Amino acid sequence: MNTALEAIKITKKYLKDGKPKFVLKDFSMEVEKGEIISILGASGCGKTTALNVIGGFEKTDSGQVLLGGEKIKAPSFSMIMVFQDSHQLFPWLDLHDNIALPVKKRYKKQPKAFYEKKTADMLVQVGLEGYGNYYPHELSGGMRQRGAIARALASEPDLLLMDEPFANVDAITRDSLQDLLLGIWREKGLTVVFVTHDIEEALYISDRILIMGKESGKVKRIAKNEWKGLRKTKESYFDEKERIKSEIMV
Amino acid sequence: MKRLKSLAAALFVLALWQAGASSGLLDPMVFPSPEDVAKSLVKGLAGGDLPIQILFSLELIGKGLLISGMLAILTGYACMKMEGFRKIVETIVTLIHPLPGVALLPLVILWVGTGKTAIIIIIVHGAFWPLMQNVLTGIAAIPYIYFKVGDNYGLSIREQIFRISIPASAPFIIAGFKIAWARAWRALISAEMIFGAAGLAGGIGWAIYKSRVFMDIAGIVSGLAVIMLIGITVEKFVFGFIEKRTVEKWGMTE
Numbered sequence: 001m002n003t004a005l006e007a008i009k010i011t012k013k014y015l016k017d018g019k020p021k022f023v024l025k026d027f028s029m030e031v032e033k034g035e036i037i038s039i040l041g042a043s044g045c046g047k048t049t050a051l052n053v054i055g056g057f058e059k060t061d062s063g064q065v066l067l068g069g070e071k072i073k074a075p076s077f078s079m080i081m082v083f084q085d086s087h088q089l090f091p092w093l094d095l096h097d098n099i100a101l102p103v104k105k106r107y108k109k110q111p112k113a114f115y116e117k118k119t120a121d122m123l124v125q126v127g128l129e130g131y132g133n134y135y136p137h138e139l140s141g142g143m144r145q146r147g148a149i150a151r152a153l154a155s156e157p158d159l160l161l162m163d164e165p166f167a168n169v170d171a172i173t174r175d176s177l178q179d180l181l182l183g184i185w186r187e188k189g190l191t192v193v194f195v196t197h198d199i200e201e202a203l204y205i206s207d208r209i210l211i212m213g214k215e216s217g218k219v220k221r222i223a224k225n226e227w228k229g230l231r232k233t234k235e236s237y238f239d240e241k242e243r244i245k246s247e248i249m250v
Numbered sequence: 251m252k253r254l255k256s257l258a259a260a261l262f263v264l265a266l267w268q269a270g271a272s273s274g275l276l277d278p279m280v281f282p283s284p285e286d287v288a289k290s291l292v293k294g295l296a297g298g299d300l301p302i303q304i305l306f307s308l309e310l311i312g313k314g315l316l317i318s319g320m321l322a323i324l325t326g327y328a329c330m331k332m333e334g335f336r337k338i339v340e341t342i343v344t345l346i347h348p349l350p351g352v353a354l355l356p357l358v359i360l361w362v363g364t365g366k367t368a369i370i371i372i373i374v375h376g377a378f379w380p381l382m383q384n385v386l387t388g389i390a391a392i393p394y395i396y397f398k399v400g401d402n403y404g405l406s407i408r409e410q411i412f413r414i415s416i417p418a419s420a421p422f423i424i425a426g427f428k429i430a431w432a433r434a435w436r437a438l439i440s441a442e443m444i445f446g447a448a449g450l451a452g453g454i455g456w457a458i459y460k461s462r463v464f465m466d467i468a469g470i471v472s473g474l475a476v477i478m479l480i481g482i483t484v485e486k487f488v489f490g491f492i493e494k495r496t497v498e499k500w501g502m503t504e
Contacts, residue, residue, distance in 0.1 A: 137501025
């Protein structure tokens with residue numbers, strides 16, 4: 001397999017009453033090209049921090065992140081983050097302009113038709129054709145997350161970083177957003193690091209699941225997942241779910 | 251419907267005023283009738299100096315607001331980048347904001363005399379501080395996620411200001427300009443009354459003040475009416491127009 005990204009022994013701590021508290025301790029992972037890997041853990045386990053470090057948004061105390069062998073120092077177009085916040089689209093730009101903004105920044109001095117085509121393609125890809133002239137506040141939470149995914153993919157990043165992107169929408173919308181992600185993954189071969197606290201979500205979308213313990217900031221286990229694209233079907237699914245649950249609660 | 255109601259209310263007050271004047275309850279030497287005010291207004295607008303005076307005042311206000319706006323936005327951005335500088339600016343705003351512009355007049359006169367420049371300085375003093383305060387509040391209220399997205403997409407410093415900071419704090423900036431506009435008027439009128447005709451025919455403040463000398467009560471009230479009319483027009487049409495095309499369209503009004 002082809003390694004897209006490596007996080008090597010990342011440690012991040014802060015001092016609490018004079019004693020070091022670890023947010024991340026020797027956090028290491030590899031991301032293969034073309035896989036969806038989830039970082040799964042309870043709130044406060046350090047999974048969002050791990051994602052921020054990977055994307056270059058946060059500094060570490062030690063350790064490093066390598067993307068294609070290059071050390072990551074700051075955020076860039078190589079890795080685009082989709083956030084949980086359903087207000088991540090700029091409210092002062094309509095959906096079309098929100099998506100066109102990174103396209104124009106990434107591909108400079110192209111003819112207008114180039115930008116228009118890329119933007120229109122992305123709208124179709126996420127099922128928001130015809131909504132280009134809508135402002136974010138005129139869209140539902142689920143549609144806004146679709147828009148955020150379109151904006152992220154429009155600049156064709158090597159890696160898509162997703163920080164609980166479907167946590168703020170209702171269950172039905174969440175299912176359809178997960179299917180959307182899998183659909184685009186099948187079609188385009190994305191590489192995704194997906195942070196979630198939802199075990200079923202991790203089982204449904206991931207090739208591999210990185211399980212974090214509750215407080216140590218350590219990686220418990222990186223598991224190959226057999227349930228990708230399948231909703232709860234067999235007895236063994238529930239066994240796996242219960243096993244992960246017991247792991248992330250301690 | 252709302253407009254009709256406002257219009258009906260205005261007409262009612264006007265009718266009450268006219269009734270008071272016609273019945274002799276209002277002494278025309280103390281307060282003029284609406285009719286006299288209207289006549290004086292028409293006379294001033296058609297044959298008198300009033301149009302020039304209005305333009306003169308508006309020009310000074312426009313310049314004052316432009317200077318205040320540019321200063322506030324530049325200072326605001328510097329505050330965003332430098333924590334220490336923001337603290338200094340906040341302290342200065344707190345100290346100088348409550349100072350009445352008229353209290354600064356002696357100082358301003360010693361610095362630049364009594365011309366247009368002096369009036370503009372007083373206007374900027376009136377407009378800048380409340381605007382600055384709103385810009386600072388607005389910047390503090392910008393969700394951090396916008397800058398995170400901006401960093402991710404490699405936006406330059408200029409784009410961070412014009413494409414994120416300013417639109418993201420637009421509700422506060424517009425509210426700030428509304429206060430600034432009202433304060434600028436107050437500052438302008440007081441400065442004009444004290445300085446006299448700083449230009450050829452002076453401004454509206456001077457027109458009102460001058461009417462006193464001629465016991466022209468209708469002239470005084472028509473000057474006040476002009477100020478009110480311009481105030482309402484700008485509030486409804488200029489700010490209304492801007493809000494409709496920005497914060498209302500963007501759903502940023504709550």
